[in-house]
Amino acid sequence: MQATIQNNSVNYRQAQAAEYLQLAEATLEKMRCRGDGPKFAKLGRTVIYRKQDLDAWIESRVIASTSQTPPGRKSK
Numbered sequence: 001m002q003a004t005i006q007n008n009s010v011n012y013r014q015a016q017a018a019e020y021l022q023l024a025e026a027t028l029e030k031m032r033c034r035g036d037g038p039k040f041a042k043l044g045r046t047v048i049y050r051k052q053d054l055d056a057w058i059e060s061r062v063i064a065s066t067s068q069t070p071p072g073r074k075s076k
Contacts, residue, residue: 009052010051013046020054038053038056
């Protein structure tokens, strides 16, 4: 996995971010459309994810019990 480093920040392209999150690229694309995924930047046609935003998104989805509904999911 190759990442770009700018201003002490690690940036991933979509494929790299998907690998880091262990998700399919299509899942990230759908999340961008719905607005429930990690923050991202568009540089022309290129989508960039900052590692700190990926880590923050993961942290926001941490739950303590299986009875809790993760953020972004509808409760039944």
